[in-house]
Amino acid sequence: xxxxxxxxxxxxLSVIGLxxxxxxxQAGAPGSPPAASSVRANWDEMMHFTLIGRLDLAQQYGxxxxxxxxxxxxxxxxxxxxxxxxxxxxxDQMGRTPxxxxxxxxxxxxxxxxxxxxxxxxxxxxxxxxxxxxTTRARQMAVxxxxxxxxxxxxxxxxxxxxxxxxxxxxxxxxxLPQIGKPAVPALVTALDxxxxxxxxxxxxxxxxxxxYHAAIPYILEIIETESAVPELKAAALKALLSIQGTDTMKGxxxxxxxxxxxxxxxxxxxxxxxxxxxxxxxxxxxxxxxxLDPNQVPAGAYDELMAMRCCEKSLRLDPHRPGAxxxxxxxxxxxxxxxxxxxxxxxxxxxxxSTYALTAGPEYLHRVLRRALLNRNRPVALAAIxxxxxxxxxxxLLYELDQDQPLVKSLTYPDRExxxxxxxxxxxxxxxxxxxxxxxxxxxxxxxxxxxxxxxxVVVSADGNKQLAADLKAAGSFDxxxxxxxxxVGVERAAHLASIDLLVLDYDIRQPDxxxxxxxxxxxxxxxxxxxxxxxxxARLERAKPLQDEFDFVAVLPRSTPxxxxxxxxxxxxxANQVSGFDPGLADIYATAAADVLRRLAHRQNPVFDLKRIExxxxxxxxxxxxxxxxxxxxxxxxxxxxxxxxxxxxxxxDDQTDLPIRLMALGNLAVSAKQFGNLLLGDQVRSLYLxxxxxxxxxxxxxxxxxxxxxxxxxSAQISQLIxxxxxx
Numbered sequence: 001x002x003x004x005x006x007x008x009x010x011x012x013l014s015v016i017g018l019x020x021x022x023x024x025x026q027a028g029a030p031g032s033p034p035a036a037s038s039v040r041a042n043w044d045e046m047m048h049f050t051l052i053g054r055l056d057l058a059q060q061y062g063x064x065x066x067x068x069x070x071x072x073x074x075x076x077x078x079x080x081x082x083x084x085x086x087x088x089x090x091x092d093q094m095g096r097t098p099x100x101x102x103x104x105x106x107x108x109x110x111x112x113x114x115x116x117x118x119x120x121x122x123x124x125x126x127x128x129x130x131x132x133x134x135t136t137r138a139r140q141m142a143v144x145x146x147x148x149x150x151x152x153x154x155x156x157x158x159x160x161x162x163x164x165x166x167x168x169x170x171x172x173x174x175x176x177l178p179q180i181g182k183p184a185v186p187a188l189v190t191a192l193d194x195x196x197x198x199x200x201x202x203x204x205x206x207x208x209x210x211x212x213y214h215a216a217i218p219y220i221l222e223i224i225e226t227e228s229a230v231p232e233l234k235a236a237a238l239k240a241l242l243s244i245q246g247t248d249t250m251k252g253x254x255x256x257x258x259x260x261x262x263x264x265x266x267x268x269x270x271x272x273x274x275x276x277x278x279x280x281x282x283x284x285x286x287x288x289x290x291x292x293l294d295p296n297q298v299p300a301g302a303y304d305e306l307m308a309m310r311c312c313e314k315s316l317r318l319d320p321h322r323p324g325a326x327x328x329x330x331x332x333x334x335x336x337x338x339x340x341x342x343x344x345x346x347x348x349x350x351x352x353x354x355s356t357y358a359l360t361a362g363p364e365y366l367h368r369v370l371r372r373a374l375l376n377r378n379r380p381v382a383l384a385a386i387x388x389x390x391x392x393x394x395x396x397x398l399l400y401e402l403d404q405d406q407p408l409v410k411s412l413t414y415p416d417r418e419x420x421x422x423x424x425x426x427x428x429x430x431x432x433x434x435x436x437x438x439x440x441x442x443x444x445x446x447x448x449x450x451x452x453x454x455x456x457x458x459v460v461v462s463a464d465g466n467k468q469l470a471a472d473l474k475a476a477g478s479f480d481x482x483x484x485x486x487x488x489x490v491g492v493e494r495a496a497h498l499a500s501i502d503l504l505v506l507d508y509d510i511r512q513p514d515x516x517x518x519x520x521x522x523x524x525x526x527x528x529x530x531x532x533x534x535x536x537x538x539x540a541r542l543e544r545a546k547p548l549q550d551e552f553d554f555v556a557v558l559p560r561s562t563p564x565x566x567x568x569x570x571x572x573x574x575x576x577a578n579q580v581s582g583f584d585p586g587l588a589d590i591y592a593t594a595a596a597d598v599l600r601r602l603a604h605r606q607n608p609v610f611d612l613k614r615i616e617x618x619x620x621x622x623x624x625x626x627x628x629x630x631x632x633x634x635x636x637x638x639x640x641x642x643x644x645x646x647x648x649x650x651x652x653x654x655x656d657d658q659t660d661l662p663i664r665l666m667a668l669g670n671l672a673v674s675a676k677q678f679g680n681l682l683l684g685d686q687v688r689s690l691y692l693x694x695x696x697x698x699x700x701x702x703x704x705x706x707x708x709x710x711x712x713x714x715x716x717x718s719a720q721i722s723q724l725i726x727x728x729x730x731x
Contacts, residue, residue: 039070040078046103047084055099062094062103075107076114112278119149125156132172143176150183151283155293158191161200162292174203178210182272185211186307187285187293189219193314194287202236209240215265215273217244218258218311222318225255256319263311263328266304267335268376273307275300284310286346296346305336306344327368330358331381334369338380338579358388363397370407377553379416379530380579386411386419390426398427399436412441415529416580417500421449421591428598432609439609447615448499449595450622450630454585455480457498461491461518462507462536469505469536472564479503487511488518492525500583501531503571507560508537508545515545519552529554530580532571536560554578589627596622596633603640612641620649632666639670640677647674647681654710655689661700668706675713687714 042065049058079087091111094104118124124145131142146153160166160173177184185208192204205223208216223229223237265273275282282303283295298306312329315322333354336343343351358366366389373382389398389408398408411423424445432439458479460470463486470484481498485491488510495501504522508515515535522528535557537545545557556570575582599619602610612619619638625631635653638646653659654667680687693699693707 039065039068039074040082042068043070043075043078043082044084047082047087047090050090050094050100055097058094059099059103062100062107066103066106070110072110072112072114073117074114075111076118079111120152122156125149125153129153129156129160129169129173132176133169139172143179146176147180150180151187151285151295153180154184154187154191155295158187158195158200158204159292161203162195162197170199170203174206177203177207181211182213185213185215186283187295189216190285190287191293192216192219193222195292198230198233201233205233205236205240209243212244213272214244215262217241218255218262218314220244221253221255221258222314225318254319256315256322256325259311259315259318260322260325260328263308263315263325263332266308266311267328267332269304273304275303284344284346296344298344299341301339302336302341302344305332305339305341308332309336323365323368326361327365327372330354330361330365331369331372333357334381334384335378338384354384355388358385359392363389363393363400366393367400367402367407370411371402371405374407374410374414377415379414379419382411382414382416382419383422386422386426390422390429393426393430395430395432395434398430399432406437409436409438412438412445413526415526417448417527417583418581418591420445420526421595424449425591425594425598428602428610431602431605431607433607435609443610443612443615446595446599447618449591450599450618450634451499452583452588452592453499454583454588455499456502456583457495457500458482458503458505459491459495459501460484460505461488461510462486462505463509463511469564473503473505473567476564476568478568488513488521492528501527502583503568504528504531504533505567506533506535508535508541508557515548516551519548519555523552530578532556532574534558534567534570536562536567592627592630593633596630596637600633600637603637606640612637613643616641616643616645620645623649623653628663631663635667635670636673639673641674642678644681647671647678648683648686650674651682651686651690654707655686655693661703664703665706668703668710671710672706672713675710675715680714680716682714687711687716690714 042061045061046058046065049055049061079091084090091104091108094100095108097104128142128145128149131138133139134142146157154177157173157177160169177188188204188208192201192208195201201223205220208220220237220241224234224241226234229237279300281297282300284298284303284306286294286296288294309329309332312325312332315325316329319325337354358369366385370382370385370389373379373385386408399406400408408423408427411419412427414420414423424442427439428442428446456479458470458473458481460473460482462469462484467484470482473479474482479502483491483494483498485494488506489512491504506515506518510518513521519533522531522533531554533552533555535545535548535555537557537560539559539561542557542559549555549557554574556574558567558570562570572582581587599612599615603612616638619634619641622630622634623638625634635650638650650667650671654664654671656664659667674681682690690707690711694704694711696704699707
């Protein structure tokens with residue numbers, strides 16, 4: 001009988017009460033509280049009842065196991081040496097069961113903690129290194145344990161090579177180093193780069209050549225390029241390089257360029273360079289002359305940026321004139337901050353933030369950062385680059401070209417509205433004097449920003465025009481308006497008047513086009529590419545639809561029966577996962593106010609590039625704004641336009657007796673400005689109303705005075721002024 005048959009037999013015997021394993025719950029009726037108390041007993045019962053399908057009891061014993069607060073190492077021992085040889089398979093089965101998913105996850109996390117503790121234990125690593133010199137069986141076991149420890153074993157192995165009193169162990173250390181494989185490389189190249197011990201460096205080069213991992217190439221090239229390197233070391237470096245690259249790929253490429261390429265690999269998340277998906281932390285390695293290799297643990301999510309920055313620093317030490325390395329370093333630093341990671345301790349006290357370096361670097365490097373962010377669709381870095389450009393760039397530098405590409409101008413068509421708004425505000429704010437490519441996009445984007453009020457809008461597209469879901473979303477209070485349509489094209493057309501689209505719900509069964517072509521169209525719609533999109537599907541086809549989440553960005557797949565509130569929560573999770581802020585009223589006010597200010601300055605300067613008459617309807621609409629600051633700036637803008645509609649809109653605001661006095665006074669002042677520049681463009685009724693206001697003895701004196709200024713600025717025939725004087729006398 002093999003082990004698997006034995007386990008199955010034991011599980012069966014336990015069902016009928018004959019097994020020697022603890023099954024305390026069998027004695028009671030179904031649903032009885034667990035009688036087992038020890039960690040071992042609760043573990044065995046949880047495994048047993050999962051196997052026989054008694055999920056209620058498995059859940060009880062699993063919870064009892066967690067309540068006992070077991071040591072991670074104890075659970076690891078049970079998982080790997082307990083009576084249930086398929087413990088990991090059983091835990092996986094539990095994880096796919098709704099009732100046991102949470103318990104299975106927490107137990108698995110504890111087991112992983114135990115594995116992590118064991119593989120990092122320095123005493124265990126030291127003992128295994130000593131066992132390398134033992135019997136063949138001991139050596140085999142030691143190799144397996146050291147491979148489990150991975151990079152954590154490297155500091156002690158290197159320290160053996162540094163200790164000439166342990167020279168009898170050198171052979172075994174050199175033998176085992178390459179067997180640890182790729183996980184050893186980051187620590188090995190740090191020691192290669194910083195150690196001055198020839199024996200250590202030669203041993204590492206030998207190991208790197210055998211491991212054959214490309215991430216070591218820049219460090220090896222640096223040795224080859226170093227004139228002062230001893231011939232023996234150069235020869236070993238060349239041999240290692242040949243082992244990794246082969247003779248056909250030896251042409252060209254400096255160490256500085258190789259470090260920049262490696263930095264790009266980290267920044268672009270090349271899978272082989274990233275920490276394991278289940279790791280919460282990763283090591284950035286340093287070298288100290290006294291103690292050797294020293295790991296600095298950082299969050300796994302920050303590892304890519306930090307390693308990209310380190311590789312860029314290496315590149316710039318070898319060649320300070322590498323614009324790609326400078327801009328990539330800035331990009332990584334911006335992204336590190338945008339993802340919410342604090343500067344690591346090894347940065348040192350009072351280390352400046354990314355914007356300080358970016359401002360110092362100047363516009364060229366910021367454009368390089370922006371171009372990379374646009375290519376990678378990284379909105380936080382794009383935003384950081386644009387806002388920094390606004391602080392230190394003029395018209396010439398804002399329209400900077402990189403290989404016939406203008407990153408800031410290109411940002412005007414970027415899918416994220418914050419990026420578009422910032423690009424338009426930056427370009428508009430420099431008051432350009434000459435036309436440029438895509439200058440026609442600036443005013444529509446500023447107009448869009450001006451219309452923002454923080455209201456939220458959704459579009460629901462389903463084959464049957466699911467108006468109930470649209471009504472539920474509206475009733476949930478998350479959206480000011482919800483558009484329902486039967487096809488994607490109709491939905492987008494009906495949403496054209498909306499200031500924004502904050503949620504797109506697509507039925508998996510839509511037609512004209514089908515779901516996948518519709519998602520592809522969505523990626524090309526600048527208002528929708530970054531819009532949270534929820535696909536609803538029948539439960540029977542849920543698994544078939546789920547791959548769409550990986551194929552397309554900003555997409556979640558949910559059962560069609562999902563309540564409206566959970567759909568909204570899914571949309572919020574999509575935004576959070578992509579580091580996108582919801583466009584709340586506060587953020588809307590910021591952009592609307594900034595847009596109004598830029599438009600006012602363009603109008604005052606009579607800017608020749610941006611014809612504000614193109615967005616006159618939006619400006620006139622904004623005259624009725626409830627936000628006083630925006631209302632005033634828009635009114636001042638209209639006063640600079642030679643337009644009948646503009647002057648008449650100002651007059652309507654000034655003559656509306658339901659409007660607050662300060663607003664009316666402001667409007668009258670701007671009506672006078674308009675009239676002085678462009679003469680009388682008012683309707684006859686508006687002229688008469690203005691005349692009557694001047695003569696209204698019951699009106700506020702300041703209001704009458706400002707009305708008189710506006711009326712006089714119209715430069716009307718003197719007969720009407722004579723009548724006003726006579727009216728005053730007769731009263």
